[in-house]
Amino acid sequence: MNKTIQRSITIRDIAQAADVSKSTVSLVLKNSPLIKPAxxxxxxxxxxxxxxxxxxNAANLRHGRSNIVGVVVNDLANPFFVELLIGVERVLNExxxxxxxxxxxxxxxxxxxxxxxxxxxxAAGIILCPVYDSPDDLPARIGQWDLxxxxxxxxxxxxxYDFVGSDNHAGIYRAARYLISKGHRKIAYIGRQGRSYIxxxxxxxxxxxxxxxxxxxxxxxxxxxxxxxxxxxxxxRTLLSLDDRxxxxxxxxxxxxxxxxxxxxxxxxxxxxxxxxxxFDDIAxxxxxxxPLTTLAVTPELQGELAGKMLLKRLDNxxxxxxTTIIDPVLVVRATA
Amino acid sequence: MNKTIQRSITIRDIAQAADVSKSTVSLVLKNSPLIKPAxxxxxxxxxxxxxxxxxxNAANLRHGRSNIVGVVVNDLANPFFVELLIGVERVLNExxxxxxxxxxxxxxxxxxxxxxxxxxxxAAGIILCPVYDSPDDLPARIGQWDLxxxxxxxxxxxxxYDFVGSDNHAGIYRAARYLISKGHRKIAYIGRQGRSYIxxxxxxxxxxxxxxxxxxxxxxxxxxxxxxxxxxxxxxRTLLSLDDRxxxxxxxxxxxxxxxxxxxxxxxxxxxxxxxxxxFDDIAxxxxxxxPLTTLAVTPELQGELAGKMLLKRLDNxxxxxxTTIIDPVLVVRATA
DNA sequence: GATATAAATTGGAACGGTCCAAATTCTGTG
DNA sequence: CACAGAATTTGGACCGTTCCAATTTATATC
Numbered sequence: 001m002n003k004t005i006q007r008s009i010t011i012r013d014i015a016q017a018a019d020v021s022k023s024t025v026s027l028v029l030k031n032s033p034l035i036k037p038a039x040x041x042x043x044x045x046x047x048x049x050x051x052x053x054x055x056x057n058a059a060n061l062r063h064g065r066s067n068i069v070g071v072v073v074n075d076l077a078n079p080f081f082v083e084l085l086i087g088v089e090r091v092l093n094e095x096x097x098x099x100x101x102x103x104x105x106x107x108x109x110x111x112x113x114x115x116x117x118x119x120x121x122x123a124a125g126i127i128l129c130p131v132y133d134s135p136d137d138l139p140a141r142i143g144q145w146d147l148x149x150x151x152x153x154x155x156x157x158x159x160x161y162d163f164v165g166s167d168n169h170a171g172i173y174r175a176a177r178y179l180i181s182k183g184h185r186k187i188a189y190i191g192r193q194g195r196s197y198i199x200x201x202x203x204x205x206x207x208x209x210x211x212x213x214x215x216x217x218x219x220x221x222x223x224x225x226x227x228x229x230x231x232x233x234x235x236x237r238t239l240l241s242l243d244d245r246x247x248x249x250x251x252x253x254x255x256x257x258x259x260x261x262x263x264x265x266x267x268x269x270x271x272x273x274x275x276x277x278x279x280f281d282d283i284a285x286x287x288x289x290x291x292p293l294t295t296l297a298v299t300p301e302l303q304g305e306l307a308g309k310m311l312l313k314r315l316d317n318x319x320x321x322x323x324t325t326i327i328d329p330v331l332v333v334r335a336t337a
Numbered sequence: 338m339n340k341t342i343q344r345s346i347t348i349r350d351i352a353q354a355a356d357v358s359k360s361t362v363s364l365v366l367k368n369s370p371l372i373k374p375a376x377x378x379x380x381x382x383x384x385x386x387x388x389x390x391x392x393x394n395a396a397n398l399r400h401g402r403s404n405i406v407g408v409v410v411n412d413l414a415n416p417f418f419v420e421l422l423i424g425v426e427r428v429l430n431e432x433x434x435x436x437x438x439x440x441x442x443x444x445x446x447x448x449x450x451x452x453x454x455x456x457x458x459x460a461a462g463i464i465l466c467p468v469y470d471s472p473d474d475l476p477a478r479i480g481q482w483d484l485x486x487x488x489x490x491x492x493x494x495x496x497x498y499d500f501v502g503s504d505n506h507a508g509i510y511r512a513a514r515y516l517i518s519k520g521h522r523k524i525a526y527i528g529r530q531g532r533s534y535i536x537x538x539x540x541x542x543x544x545x546x547x548x549x550x551x552x553x554x555x556x557x558x559x560x561x562x563x564x565x566x567x568x569x570x571x572x573x574r575t576l577l578s579l580d581d582r583x584x585x586x587x588x589x590x591x592x593x594x595x596x597x598x599x600x601x602x603x604x605x606x607x608x609x610x611x612x613x614x615x616x617f618d619d620i621a622x623x624x625x626x627x628x629p630l631t632t633l634a635v636t637p638e639l640q641g642e643l644a645g646k647m648l649l650k651r652l653d654n655x656x657x658x659x660x661t662t663i664i665d666p667v668l669v670v671r672a673t674a
Numbered sequence: 675g676a677t678a679t680a681a682a683t684t685g686g687a688a689c690g691g692t693c694c695a696a697a698t699t700c701t702g703t704g
Numbered sequence: 705c706a707c708a709g710a711a712t713t714t715g716g717a718c719c720g721t722t723c724c725a726a727t728t729t730a731t732a733t734c
Contacts, residue, residue: 010690021714026692036712053482054457057398058690062719066394068437068458077621082419089440093447098454100405101438103426110430117435120391121405145390229625258625265627284414288566288595290602290627347720358684363722373682395720398689 009052018046029054060122069097069311070118070126072111074104078227078255079283080300081129084152087304088127095312097124106131119145125311129153132196148314152307155197162314164307164325166298168201168280169208171329172250175278175296176209178331179248184276188221188246190235190256199252202280206250221246225256232259240267248276248337254283254295261289261336276337280329291335298329346389355383366391397459406434406648407455407463409448411441415564415592416620417637418466421489424641425464432649434461443468456482462648466490469533485651489644492534499651501644501662503635505538506545508666509587512615512633513546515668516585521613525558525583527572527593536589539617543587558583562593569596577604585613585674591620591632598626598673613674617666628672635666 011029015022020039027035028043035043060066069092073081089099100123102114111131118126125148130138132154139161142149150162172189179187189206192199203222210217223238225231232251236259239246251257257279264271271277272291279286282297306325313323348366352359357376364372365380372380397403406429410418426436437460439451448468455463462485467475469491476498479486487499509526516524526543529536540559547554560575562568569588573596576583588594594616601608608614609628616623619634643662650660 008690012690022690023692023714023716024712027713030692034712039712055398055459055690056457057394057403057459058719059692060719061392061394061398061690061721062692064719071438076419076423079416079419082413082416085438086413086440089438093439098458099438101408101422101426101436102430103423114430120393121435122392122394229622258622262625262627262629285566285595285622288599290599292599345720349720359720360684360686360722361682364683367722371682376682392720395689396722398691398720399722401689 066122068123070100070123072102080281083300084304087301088308091308150311166327169205171296172202172205184248186246188249192252193224229259232256233263236260236263254279254281271336278337294334294337296329297332403459405460407437407460409439417618420637421641424638425645428642428645487648503664506542508633509539509542521585523583525586529589530561566596569593570600573597573600591616591618608673615674631671631674633666634669
């Protein structure tokens, strides 16, 4: 065991061994065209031979930017965000960036800490899905930090920032119209507890479709639950306890819908036959529920990729006007509606 | 718009403004007891006032260690790993570390790149769930990099490293015994395609239970599939196409089991009545499948926490003997068996 | 009030790269 | 062969912190 404390190999060591200057080595490492190929070869060889490891810390310190991108996500328990994360990660990796991941669990304090931490870490940029009750000026504040930012999925009331997300209003509207076209009139909506832009958008999409078709909405059929499978179960129980039961239910997202499906099954009812159910997101698992879930596809992984690319563009051009990409949800009809 | 390029505020700026030396400021920032409280107050105040941001890059460069921990995970499409990740992240965060996340998608090349990248990033340590066909000397190689490492979930044949995982052999064995005790004799096992320590362990747990009970295993009932919902579906179809069908099926993990459940439902069969099904992992979603899945609970989130803590311990004591924690799977009986 | 000791503070040298302006070595041309 | 211009290479300052040894200041003791 050679247990001497070994100072790590630096650019200088290579320089000495290869008989060039450290500047040359530096240039070689970044594949500069200034260097004569023969020299480059020689340097690479000795670098490899000495077991050199590039020190990004030192590099970052000097030129003031890093290859770290912070990604903050709030609910990894929801596969939607995981798929998003996968997309982001793939794109960023491809372009030589590395992902500093943080999970806020919908906690505002954690979110703040995490953002500060990423700033200290000298992140090149941030991809953020804000906690539901984030202050409206959050993006502006991050902007003042000179930290390029792309907001994903959850738009705040303020909209002056790069954004990738889906058209929540149009999505739910489309699903509602579909149900109506199938002859449903007694349609319930299980929404999210709490106020936010996205929550309002979805609810209003539902209400608009109903209004347009001249269908009265019994307010008992519009309920709010926590966004989780348990929320879905609980929502369904509430609806089934009514004297006048709906014949179809539109859910805030797939997680909620899966809870609904589960509760239905428990009660010996069959989704699609006894009650139509539609979700939102089309997470991977929606194709494998029993019965398979009819839902609105918003391609989370693609959204992740788009967000990654938008950030890269922003890094190239920090001062351009804010960009926005909105995915139009596609209704995927499976077995539940 | 004040658009002058602003050099960022450094420790020196604070020093000047607060009329102390930069060394003092440095000491204050790390809450050194050497500093007189009054001075510390003053320094903190000016730091806040100037909008100072700590530069971890510089700090890391100087003292040679960072607060970054690399977490490499291979299959985020499997909620098991996500839950693990959540656990890891929470613990590390609590202790001031930050997670550099990487997703290898079971690709050995990606895994290598990612590890190199983390090394360049000067990570304090690594938590790694190795790609299935990782070379056996991978942990040793990382050890030579002087990079503290905790391997999770997937043990290689070599075992000389910190490890957190579950007892795969005992888990499947227990499930098999349970099925047998329920009167099943025609039990199938849907395993994983490819060889690895963990794959062998599970299969042998199954075979051992059968042997012990003097039950012949029809080799047509022991099949291998890709680990995915589709793998599960495909496996079930294969089994149902046999002249002699099994009455129960043990699955490599919950994802596979969910595929089985889905295919059963599609065929109008009911898991638990027409065919008993048991999974492995007890991912959150197992409680919400239709019908709810009987499975082996291995508490992935807890395993993540344990792995995080083990790494922290290793950072404290780099030269101690390798540590191992094995979770004993608990059979959670729901509706499918 | 002098002295010994403890408590606070400080300047300067690292850490390992990148950047820049200047120096050196090559080319091709007359 | 001299020389301009291009192609390569190079030394030294610098990025923002921490570490260390040394210095200054405060406190206790006689």
